[in-house]
Amino acid sequence: MNNAFYEKMKKIRAFLLDLDGTVYIEGELIGDMKNTLRAIRESGRKIVYLTNNSSKTGETYVERLKKIGIWDERDTVYTSGDATVALLKSRYAGKRVYLMGTQKLREEFLREGIVLDDENPEITVISYDTEINYEKLCKVALFLKRGTTYIATHPDVNCPAKEVDVPDIGSYMKMFEASTGRLPDVIVGKPYRFMGEGIKELTGCEEDQLVMVGDRLYTDIRFGLNNSFTTVLVLSGETTEKMYSESGMKADIVLNSLNDILPYLR
Numbered sequence: 001m002n003n004a005f006y007e008k009m010k011k012i013r014a015f016l017l018d019l020d021g022t023v024y025i026e027g028e029l030i031g032d033m034k035n036t037l038r039a040i041r042e043s044g045r046k047i048v049y050l051t052n053n054s055s056k057t058g059e060t061y062v063e064r065l066k067k068i069g070i071w072d073e074r075d076t077v078y079t080s081g082d083a084t085v086a087l088l089k090s091r092y093a094g095k096r097v098y099l100m101g102t103q104k105l106r107e108e109f110l111r112e113g114i115v116l117d118d119e120n121p122e123i124t125v126i127s128y129d130t131e132i133n134y135e136k137l138c139k140v141a142l143f144l145k146r147g148t149t150y151i152a153t154h155p156d157v158n159c160p161a162k163e164v165d166v167p168d169i170g171s172y173m174k175m176f177e178a179s180t181g182r183l184p185d186v187i188v189g190k191p192y193r194f195m196g197e198g199i200k201e202l203t204g205c206e207e208d209q210l211v212m213v214g215d216r217l218y219t220d221i222r223f224g225l226n227n228s229f230t231t232v233l234v235l236s237g238e239t240t241e242k243m244y245s246e247s248g249m250k251a252d253i254v255l256n257s258l259n260d261i262l263p264y265l266r
């Protein structure tokens with residue numbers, strides 16, 4: 001039992017959970033995750049599933065979580081796309097936006113009242129567009145060269161996939177940098193602060209009432225640290241103990257998996 005962590009846990013009102021490597025691995029639940037998630041809810045705390053993947057909307061994740069039997073109506077899914085919408089509404093209200101994104105994300109932006117403009121935007125947003133084509137690339141290049149505000153939904157270079165990790169938005173950024181010389185003015189998702197601000201707004205919680213749980217040091221744990229949230233590193237995914245000790249980063253606690261949180265919920 002880590003007493004300092006136990007004391008911090010007393011204040012926690014919401015769990016921010018990474019998915020792959022934390023809750024499941026390639027769709028398979030880690031240990032008795034159903035029971036662990038139930039225990040978190042029963043302790044009176046909210047669960048927010050947090051993902052940088054902006055190619056899918058929250059609804060798509062809800063369907064996936066239902067399928068593997070862990071969805072509960074009290075839970076929330078929050079994507080870097082949601083955080084980008086929150087940012088556009090709060091800081092760039094009413095501005096015309098060009099979105100390089102999937103049809104699903106486009107629909108989500110429109111539903112949220114974001115003004116999309118494919119000809120004369122003031123802001124260019126790039127996301128993890130798995131439906132990318134040459135016309136879209138040329139539009140982004142044009143709008144960046146015109147000097148529009150440049151926003152990226154998140155920074156990941158690759159997205160984990162079965163055979164080989166596939167190019168994510170960070171790879172698109174490199175291409176646009178080569179073509180236009182520009183880097184994003186704002187990057188929204190983990191590990192940056194904009195997603196943290198969105199989460200605070202969503203949950204109504206202060207920093208010390210939020211705990212970030214994840215398996216990746218440079219996104220999940222860095223995200224928690226950047227936002228002054230409590231942090232839990234789980235060794236059920238990407239990070240090994242050796243990687244952790246060499247990183248120089250300090251999480252509030254390191255657990256073999258999220259299932260080991262149970263004693264701290266009391």
Ligand SMILES: [Mg+2]
Nearest residue numbers: 018020021215
């Ligand atoms: Mg992960």
